Amino acid sequence: MNKTTKAETAVSILTESEVAERVEALLRQMSLEEKIGQLNQVGGADFAPGPKAEEQIRAGSAGSVLWVNDTKRFNELQKIAVEESPSGIPLLFALDVIHGYQTIFPVPLAMAASWDTAVPEKSQAVAAKEARAAGIHWTFAPMIDIARDARWGRIVEGAGEDPYLGSAMAAAQVRGFQGSDMTDPERVLACAKHFAGYGASDGGRDYDPVYLSDTQLRNIYLPPFAAAVKAGVATLMSAYMDLNDVPASGNRFLLRQVLRQEWGFDGFVVSDAFAVGNMVIQGHARDGREAALRGIQAGLNMDMSSYTYTEQAAGLVADGAVTVSEIEDLMRPILAIKVKMGLFEHPYVDEDLLAAVVARPEHRQAARWAAQRSMVLLKNEGGLLPLKKDIKNVAVIGPLADSMESTEGSWMVFGHTPAAVTVLAGIRAKLQDAQVTYAPGPEIRRDIPSWFESLMAEEAPKQPQTAEDAELAFQTAVETARAAELVVMVLGETALMAGEAASRASLDFPGRQAELLKAVSDLGKPVVLVLLNGRPLSINWAAEHIPAILEAWEPGTEGGHAVADVLFGEVNPGGKLPVSFPRKGSHAPLYYARNLTHSPEDSPMYNPRYWDGLPVPLYPFGFGLSYTTFAFSNLKVSAPQVRVNDTVTVSVDVANTGEVAGDEVVQLYIHQKWGSDSRPMRELKGFKRITLQPGETKTVTFQLGPDELKYWSTNAGQWIQEAAEFDIWVGADSLAALHTELEVVA
Ligand code: GLC
Numbered sequence: 107m108n109k110t111t112k113a114e115t116a117v118s119i120l121t122e123s124e125v126a127e128r129v130e131a132l133l134r135q136m137s138l139e140e141k142i143g144q145l146n147q148v149g150g151a152d153f154a155p156g157p158k159a160e161e162q163i164r165a166g167s168a169g170s171v172l173w174v175n176d177t178k179r180f181n182e183l184q185k186i187a188v189e190e191s192p193s194g195i196p197l198l199f200a201l202d203v204i205h206g207y208q209t210i211f212p213v214p215l216a217m218a219a220s221w222d223t224a225v226p227e228k229s230q231a232v233a234a235k236e237a238r239a240a241g242i243h244w245t246f247a248p249m250i251d252i253a254r255d256a257r258w259g260r261i262v263e264g265a266g267e268d269p270y271l272g273s274a275m276a277a278a279q280v281r282g283f284q285g286s287d288m289t290d291p292e293r294v295l296a297c298a299k300h301f302a303g304y305g306a307s308d309g310g311r312d313y314d315p316v317y318l319s320d321t322q323l324r325n326i327y328l329p330p331f332a333a334a335v336k337a338g339v340a341t342l343m344s345a346y347m348d349l350n351d352v353p354a355s356g357n358r359f360l361l362r363q364v365l366r367q368e369w370g371f372d373g374f375v376v377s378d379a380f381a382v383g384n385m386v387i388q389g390h391a392r393d394g395r396e397a398a399l400r401g402i403q404a405g406l407n408m409d410m411s412s413y414t415y416t417e418q419a420a421g422l423v424a425d426g427a428v429t430v431s432e433i434e435d436l437m438r439p440i441l442a443i444k445v446k447m448g449l450f451e452h453p454y455v456d457e458d459l460l461a462a463v464v465a466r467p468e469h470r471q472a473a474r475w476a477a478q479r480s481m482v483l484l485k486n487e488g489g490l491l492p493l494k495k496d497i498k499n500v501a502v503i504g505p506l507a508d509s510m511e512s513t514e515g516s517w518m519v520f521g522h523t524p525a526a527v528t529v530l531a532g533i534r535a536k537l538q539d540a541q542v543t544y545a546p547g548p549e550i551r552r553d554i555p556s557w558f559e560s561l562m563a564e565e566a567p568k569q570p571q572t573a574e575d576a577e578l579a580f581q582t583a584v585e586t587a588r589a590a591e592l593v594v595m596v597l598g599e600t601a602l603m604a605g606e607a608a609s610r611a612s613l614d615f616p617g618r619q620a621e622l623l624k625a626v627s628d629l630g631k632p633v634v635l636v637l638l639n640g641r642p643l644s645i646n647w648a649a650e651h652i653p654a655i656l657e658a659w660e661p662g663t664e665g666g667h668a669v670a671d672v673l674f675g676e677v678n679p680g681g682k683l684p685v686s687f688p689r690k691g692s693h694a695p696l697y698y699a700r701n702l703t704h705s706p707e708d709s710p711m712y713n714p715r716y717w718d719g720l721p722v723p724l725y726p727f728g729f730g731l732s733y734t735t736f737a738f739s740n741l742k743v744s745a746p747q748v749r750v751n752d753t754v755t756v757s758v759d760v761a762n763t764g765e766v767a768g769d770e771v772v773q774l775y776i777h778q779k780w781g782s783d784s785r786p787m788r789e790l791k792g793f794k795r796i797t798l799q800p801g802e803t804k805t806v807t808f809q810l811g812p813d814e815l816k817y818w819s820t821n822a823g824q825w826i827q828e829a830a831e832f833d834i835w836v837g838a839d840s841l842a843a844l845h846t847e848l849e850v851v852a
Contacts, residue, residue, distance in 0.1 A: 119289055120446065129441045133434060136166075136193050141430070142419045143167035144195065144437045147376060149411035150174035150183070151520070153561070156413050159183060166191040167416050169408065169440055170198040170244070170376075175521040177457050180241035184453050196444060196453040200244040200376075203294070204263060204517040205229065207236035208460075209469040209663050210526065213515045213640060214249065214275070216480035216659035218265035218684035219730075221771040222795045223278035229476045230282030232469050234294045239463040241455035243447065244295040246343060248279035250330040251300055255695035256688055257310030259608030262516045262640030262660070264305065266684030267697045267727060269326050270790040273333035280337040288340075288446040295443065298334035300345030300378060302360055303327045307347060310694055312609045315348040321783065324818030324825075332369060340373045340443055344406060346381055353390050355381040356400035366405060374407035374439040383412030394418050402428050407436045470664055477661035477668030482681040483731040487653035490632055492675025492733060493592070499541045501590035502530045503583050503626060504597045504619065505550045506638045512598070515660020516605035516640045520561065525663060529596045529636055532666025536674055543590060547583035548576035550617035556602040580622060587626045594673070595623055595652075596636045601660065604640025613644040613691040620647060627651055636669055642687040642725075649724055657681070675733065680769025680795065682730035682839065686723040693721040698728075698840040699786040706787070728773050728790070728839035734764030734800065738772075738844045741836050743810075747849040750827050753811030754848060758836045760806055762798035771795045772806045775842060776814070777833040782821040788840055791815075810834075815850065 120128070133141070143166045148159045151173035162168045163186045171183055180199050187197045205211045211229040218226075230247070237245060252272050253261035265275035276298065283296035303323060307314040318327060331342070344361065345354040354360055355377040365371045382401045383394060391397035398418035401409065409415040422428040444450065463469075483491070506512045506529070513526035527535070534542045549571045571579070587593045597619045602608060614620065624647065627633050634654040637643065638661075648655060656679065658669050671677040688696040693716075705713045715721055737760070744755040760772055774792035778785040792808035816827040829852040835842040 119287065125442050125445050128445045129438055132193065132195065132441055133437070138420055138423060138430060138433065140166040140193055141433050141437050142415055144169035144440050145408050145415045145419070145433070146413065147172055147200070147408050147410045154411050156411065160186055162416070163187050163197065164190050166193060166195070168197060170200055172200040172410065173520055174199065175201055175240070175519065177241045177455055177460060181454050181457065188453050195441070196449040198243045198295070198444065198449070199241055200246060201237065201242050201520060202247065202517060203233050203237045203242065203245040203519055204247045204249065205515070206233045206473070206662060207240060207519055208464045208522070209236060209473050210514040210518070211473050211662045212477050212480045212665070213262050213517070213660045214264060215262050215266060215640065215684060216661060217476065218271060218275050219482050219657070219659065219681040220476070220479040220795070221271070221682050221793055222479055223274050225476050225479050226275050227278040227282040228472055230279045231285070232472050234283045235292045236460065236463055236469070238292055238294050239455070239459040242294060243449070244297065244341065245283060246297045246299060247283065248276055248296060248334070249299050250276040250334060251305035252327050252330065253305035253685070254697040255305070255310035256613055256642040256685060257609050257611060257691050257694050258305060258307060259312055259604045259610070259641070260305070260606055261685065262604040265330070267686060268684065268699065268790050269329040271684055271793065272330040276330040276334045277337035280334050280339045284338065284340060288443070289448045291452070295340040297341040297343050297376065298331055298339045299343035301342045301354060301365070301375070302331055302345060303349050304345040304347055310609050312607055313346050315351070317350055319820065320823070321818055321820045328364065335365070335369045335371050342371070342373070342375045344375055344377050344381065346378045346384070348388060353381065353385050353388050355406050356385050356390055356397070356404045358404045361405040372439060373443065375405070376408040377401065377406055377410045377412070379410050380412040382406065382409040382414040395421065398422060399427055402432060402436065405436070407440060473662050474664035474668050474671070477665050478671055478677045480659055480661065480681050481668065481672050481679045482657040482683055483679040484655040484657050484725055485649065485653065486731055486733070490654040491634065491656070491673060493634070493673050495537065495674050497537065497540055497592060499590045500533065500537065501543045501545070501587045501593045502533055502596065503545050503547060503587055503593055503622070504595050505546045505548070505617070506598055506600070507544060507546065507596035509600070511601045512638050512660065513665040514601065514662055516601050516608070518601065527664055527666035529594070529638070529666045529669050532668070532670035533594065533673070535667065536670040543586050545583035545586035546579060547622045548579045548618045550600060550619060552603060556607055558602060558605070558607065576618065580618060580625070583622055584625050584629070587631065588629055590631065592632045592634070593626055594634045594636060595626060596638060597623060598637045598639035598643065599641070611691050613642060613688060615643065615645070623648060623652070634673065642685050644687070644689055644691065644724065646689055646724060657683070678733045678766060678768040680730070680732060680771065682728050682771045683725055684727070686727045687725040688721070689719065689724050696721060696723060698726060699789050701784045702787045726840050728771070730771070730839070732768040732770065734762055734766045734768040736770045736798070736838065737761045737763045738837055741834070741844045741846050743834065743846055743848050746847070747851055749851055750829060751812050753809050755807050756792070756810055756834060756836065757805055757807045758844065759803050760796065760798065761803040762800055765800055767797065767799045769795055769797050770838060773837060773839065773842060774808045775835045775840060776810070778815070779831045779833065781828050781830050782819045782826065783817070785817065788835065790840070810848065
């Protein structure tokens, strides 16, 4: 087997015409079955029903394989493809590497909380190096679904509620995974998913139908995908659900009109798992034959493991329902990417490479750095934080305090064994001379188990804890806290309580965590709450009664060290919330960029929306504190009036008015006061994370032009920028008060 050398000789970068020539030459030698085979992604795991992977590959009926995570196995399967299939076309190996391969980074929602595009870009570049060294060519990431309903479990995988922040994070992840050169042996293909609108499932219930108007699709849910395509993403994944009653995998509006005709996308689209065949279940196809027809006509290039294409496409061609050239059109971008990546020259992976790559110290350093920058300080009454390192006796309490799996978080790589530094381990490493005690308290578990449990959890699902054992654990935890001078509570959700098939109606602490927090707080000692969670939580009581609260999300392999770095002041937290925190699950969907309506919050006739409690977020979008303080002043626009299509510069001074250096995320929001359509009361249109020394002031500038001021108008049925007056705010979160105005004239 011609194994690659460690320093893989770079493949020459081909011109588009050279790629096209090679694709046409391949195509001319291929049978129809083989052309259809390239559209087929084989499920390489036992849970995926269907013919054996080897048989499909040997027959030339496989273009790609997913759910295999074994370097030797990759080479075995690739050998069959290259040496035994009719045309010897190499396979693309794909896997969900969402936030790290072996070195795990903070979950994507946490990365977005850094409000620093360098965080996702650097993190995904490391993930790509490790995944590619394992033999993976293609990751099913970034997940860039806007999510405004915190009940939806997959909010953890995206960048939150805002299209402007989400678009910046989407492009940064694509750059991190793919780099700028498709032949780079340390990069992987990215896959923008789930196209499109998946985050708006009814009631936040995963997989449920999505109904979105043009204005919602165009102004909120599609922009991150447009940004990913503009950043050169190689592939997209069509979503599971019905979008306006048409499954995304058979949706010509999405796959042909928007993606190909409007955006000029030239890569390829893979369906979500079994989604082509599932169109029969969803009632969009009478049978597999019609499902295949729907996918082909919609322009869906690759069928993820439902085998509907390999079972039906040849028959559709024989019947004249589909032409050979339609099959070839679907196949070309798949072959083109294989040629561009140099897979024909280097189909195999060096089986010794991964260990060396993962051992690079800069990988864990990057994971710690990313986790530090993702943390959001939600409360710090009386300057309890940062803690002093001469503290003698700390109790670390809570079911997540020593959980590697919950520290690494949702969407673990298939077959990965968690090895995170937990919060307990991080605090113990920081306080070598102190007594650091620990008690988990009662365990927490989903009311309805996740079917991912068997795939993702390192240990098989345990028997639920008995009520007696839970009570004993509760009392032990309270007694452990009583004996300490300060308590760090680590509460939130387990890794499987957010993510796929992990929606929930409540946003409260699961289990007896809230009760335990109150019991510990009643002891009258200083309590710091560290949250490990994959979604906003309604921590209303804690927000009132606990003096210090740090949102650590699911911080990855180095999470415990990063939490300790922040708690003990070695790092000053500077993250901001990428999602609003509702006071109740039933307030969702809840987001800041709402329309004013005829009864805005500040009107005398304000309708309190719910009479049983205002749906004001517990913490607003963009919120986050620091160990220092900042002041905004001198907000100016370069011209009070500009013409449509002109650009204006907005500037503001930001000062560090405290005693320590710190980061502030300067955020710019606009409000178009009137227009063809009603526009949201605030929309994020600029952000910059800056570092300021104590006493230092910096002037921050933003550009406001057509890109920021245009919107898709329901009335006009197209993108427009119109003459109108605008409110402009700049500040530290979406409630920013520093205000000026801008007039745009025709
Ligand atoms: C899953 C997810 C998708 C993932 C795919 C392959 O069901 O919806 O995000 O990439 O299947 O594992």
